[in-house]
Amino acid sequence: MKDLYDIIGVEKSASENDIKKAYRKIAMKYHPDKNPDDKEAEKKFKEAAEAYSVLSDSQKRAQYDQFGHAGIGMGGGGQGRGFSSHMSMDDIFSQFGDIFGDFDPFGSFFGGGRSRGRRIRKAADLKATISLDFLEILNGVEKTIKLKRLEPCESCSGSGAKEGTGPSSCRQCGGAGQVRQATQSLFGQSVVVRECPVCRGTGQMIEHPCGTCRGDAVSKKSVEIKVKIPAGVASGNYMTLSGEGNKGGHGIHPGDLVLYFEEDDDPYLVRDGEDVLLEVHLSFSQAALGLTIKVPTIEGEANLKIPAGIQSGQVLRMKGKGFPAVRGSKRGNQLVRVQIETPTSITKSQKTLFEELSKLNGQSNPAFRKIKT
DSSP: OOOHHHHHTOOTTOOHHHHHHHHHHHHHHTOTTTSTTOHHHHHHHHHHHHHHHHHTSHHHHHHHHHHGGGGGTOSSTTSOOOGGGSOOHHHHHHHTHHHHOSSOTTHHHHSSOOOOOSOOOBOOOEEEEEEEOHHHHHHOEEEEEEEEEEEEOTTTTTSOBOTTOOOEEOTTTTTSSEEEEEEEETTEEEEEEEEOTTTTTSSEEOSSBOTTTTTSSEEEEEEEEEEEEOTTOOTTOEEEETTOSOOOSTTOBOOOEEEEEEEOOOSSOEEETTEEEEEEEEOHHHHHHOEEEEEEETTEEEEEEEOTTOOTTOEEEETTOSOBOTTSSOBOOEEEEEEEOOOSSOOHHHHHHHHHHHHHHOOOOOOOOOOOO
């Protein structure tokens, strides 16, 4: 998929104002009134709107910067839909009306102008938590999430109306979803357009509601959603799947599904960013003589060579045995800290051996060193 910054034509470090200016320039260039019956221009217009819907939202932009398209539910594979797939041209003008002003700037050239349209109404978002083990975080994984959400009512096929009937136009607004209110002031008459209070902006009324959903057009249902989780995510990260929250009836757009990630505890390994930490305890003899041991890693066991004469507190690095960066191929390291254990009790034969070793080393006073702070 195309990079959203490239679509808008800005650098990743661009300010909010720079992004807004760049989007306005592109939107004006490919505006549907300026390019009538031009499918390619319409595609670019919607593409720019999709990019702007993410980059103009600080939260969505942060997710995109960290996870790419997967982080905002635009990566395909059942991860939710992008902006343009469930919003019409009127929705774009309604949501980004401030880009063009109160009226379409091309109205004076092409006749009439395009009003902002109705306010976009959206169903409630859903939240879910996914637990991941270290191996799943390392490689990325596809998970199936089971949850309950509002879905179109099966009895009325999402119309909200009783079988054999259907919605009718709102008598208050005539199906427009909006009402106009004129007010007089010292400066003259002004007209305020508001959402219709009767139909709540849908333009429709249900006179004979469905017996199952009672006119709501939706009902609770268990669903399964497949989601591809990119490699390298961490506890506290989350991703938003656009349009995978509760569904809405009567012109209400679907909500989003926000997935939060949690790391499963590992019996030995601790994560520190992209690195993995492990502590190994050695005996005096093992530390003095050195040896090769098998240590746990996020991919399974691996050999680690302990050099002879290693000191307690020394850290050995296993290069490339850590986690990958979310948007990169480079992996962190596994850092193994060595602790040399002093036995709290020894046998007579062990005591004899230690005494022999002490004689060989010669009696000497302990060495003192200044603590580094």
